[in-house]
Amino acid sequence: MKILVLNGPNLNMLGVREPHLYGSRTYADLVAFIGEKAAALGVEAEVRQTNHEGTLVDWIQESRGAFDAIVLNAAAYTHTSVAVLDALKAAQTPVAEVHLTEPKERESFRRVSYVAMAAEKTFSGRGFDSYADALAWFASKGA
Numbered sequence: 001m002k003i004l005v006l007n008g009p010n011l012n013m014l015g016v017r018e019p020h021l022y023g024s025r026t027y028a029d030l031v032a033f034i035g036e037k038a039a040a041l042g043v044e045a046e047v048r049q050t051n052h053e054g055t056l057v058d059w060i061q062e063s064r065g066a067f068d069a070i071v072l073n074a075a076a077y078t079h080t081s082v083a084v085l086d087a088l089k090a091a092q093t094p095v096a097e098v099h100l101t102e103p104k105e106r107e108s109f110r111r112v113s114y115v116a117m118a119a120e121k122t123f124s125g126r127g128f129d130s131y132a133d134a135l136a137w138f139a140s141k142g143a
């Protein structure tokens with residue numbers, strides 16, 4: 001099974017940005033963590049990060065027919081991007097929404113998730129383990 005793991009804006013700043021919320025581990029640590037979890041589950045994970053909404057849209061479109069599933073942390077675009085939602089609906093690749101923190105317990109503007117409107121399931125509030133949970137869920141159900 002091929003899973004595309006997409007990370008949105010500012011996740012490249014992990015380890016530096018708001019460590020009280022996101023922890024001290026870096027984006028490189030996250031990529032290594034996902035690689036280890038995917039290998040243990042016997043799935044193939046390709047991990048990408050962008051700060052640009054259009055790039056996220058391009059990658060979601062490209063997933064159609066090329067990947068079995070998307071694990072998506074759209075970061076701030078989660079709460080703003082109709083374009084990401086439309087791309088997910090167009091691509092029709094099964095998607096799991098992921099967040100390191102629990103957005104619903106933070107500022108009110110984080111309570112809306114456009115990603116959730118297209119996602120089969122949301123995994124949040126467990127730091128890096130949110131990604132592990134999403135990978136394990138796709139591996140167990142076979143995407």
Ligand code: DQA
Nearest residue numbers: 010075076099100101103110
């Ligand atoms: C986040 C939560 C979002 O609200 C925020 O904009 C992020 C990261 C998370 O992983 O907890 O950048 O997606």
